[in-house]
Amino acid sequence: MTINAAQYLQEKAEIINRALDEYLGGRESLLRPVMEYSVLSEGKRFRPVLVLATLESLGRQPESALPAACAIEILHCFSLIHDDLPCMDDDDYRRGRLSTHRKFGEAEALLAGDALVIQAFEVISSPFLPDWATPEKKIRVIYELSSAAGVQGMTGGQYLEIAHKDAEIDEALLAEVHRLKTGAFIRCALRVGGILGDASRDDLDALTSYGESIGLLFQIVDDILDAEKKDEKISFSSFYGIGEARNKASEAAARAEEALSRFSGKKELFRQIVGFLLERKR
Numbered sequence: 001m002t003i004n005a006a007q008y009l010q011e012k013a014e015i016i017n018r019a020l021d022e023y024l025g026g027r028e029s030l031l032r033p034v035m036e037y038s039v040l041s042e043g044k045r046f047r048p049v050l051v052l053a054t055l056e057s058l059g060r061q062p063e064s065a066l067p068a069a070c071a072i073e074i075l076h077c078f079s080l081i082h083d084d085l086p087c088m089d090d091d092d093y094r095r096g097r098l099s100t101h102r103k104f105g106e107a108e109a110l111l112a113g114d115a116l117v118i119q120a121f122e123v124i125s126s127p128f129l130p131d132w133a134t135p136e137k138k139i140r141v142i143y144e145l146s147s148a149a150g151v152q153g154m155t156g157g158q159y160l161e162i163a164h165k166d167a168e169i170d171e172a173l174l175a176e177v178h179r180l181k182t183g184a185f186i187r188c189a190l191r192v193g194g195i196l197g198d199a200s201r202d203d204l205d206a207l208t209s210y211g212e213s214i215g216l217l218f219q220i221v222d223d224i225l226d227a228e229k230k231d232e233k234i235s236f237s238s239f240y241g242i243g244e245a246r247n248k249a250s251e252a253a254a255r256a257e258e259a260l261s262r263f264s265g266k267k268e269l270f271r272q273i274v275g276f277l278l279e280r281k282r
Helices: 006-021 032-039 048-056 062-084 100-104 106-125 133-150 153-164 171-181 183-196 201-225 235-239 244-260 268-279
Strands: none
Touching: 006 048, 006 201, 006 268, 032 062, 032 100, 032 106, 048 106, 048 133, 048 183, 048 201, 048 244, 048 268, 062 100, 062 106, 062 133, 062 153, 062 183, 100 106, 106 133, 133 153, 153 171, 153 183, 171 201, 171 235, 183 201, 201 235, 201 244, 201 268, 235 244, 244 268
16 A cells, blocks of 8 residues: 555644653643643654664554654654754744744743753653663764754754855865754654664664755755745755755655665655655645
């Protein structure tokens, strides 16, 4: 049976949304509405859905990894809040509405982002995960989340972008910024799903390669869709031009397919995701 990636992503996103409300915490806190504004806003939930898809590909019940999936999304939302701040990208809008600092204030947005980092690790280290998520697996997952969010991941990519904002960029810098800033969380989602799903070392390597390739594909297509933003200097569309950027997207898709050839689990959904990303309109 052919799997419809768009339908799968939508169905799992709805499950993720319900779980995020549960795992967000802080219901009695005055900061909760600021956190909710970012986390419970409309989003694709691509990263957490990848965790569930990986579990499913390995023969596990996907919803059993919801806490881990939500922890990744909570971290991702923290990065969006801080990314929009005036001292960073200075964006007034996110997901079609006012960015968090424009809605609530800079101090409130900064604190909400800080709280979300802590909440993500509270969720992943709590008893929410089922019994088969052993302490050893939890530690490995915590390491993956830390690496993806830290200086070797998203935060490092954001710094590289700021540090070179007024400098000439080359192909290597462009790839490195987005490998860290965007790709780290996507790669992390595949690895977390693999760890919780008892993937073999070879399968985990294949999932890692696949995650790196679709992370690049995701970013290139995003840049093509956002090509009208003339101020985006460190982007694939501005660096290569639309035509060559599309070629780079196709190359990334081919590398993702090659990685899947080394994966022993169910591949069809992952193949459909590659096609979905390559052809998506928004």
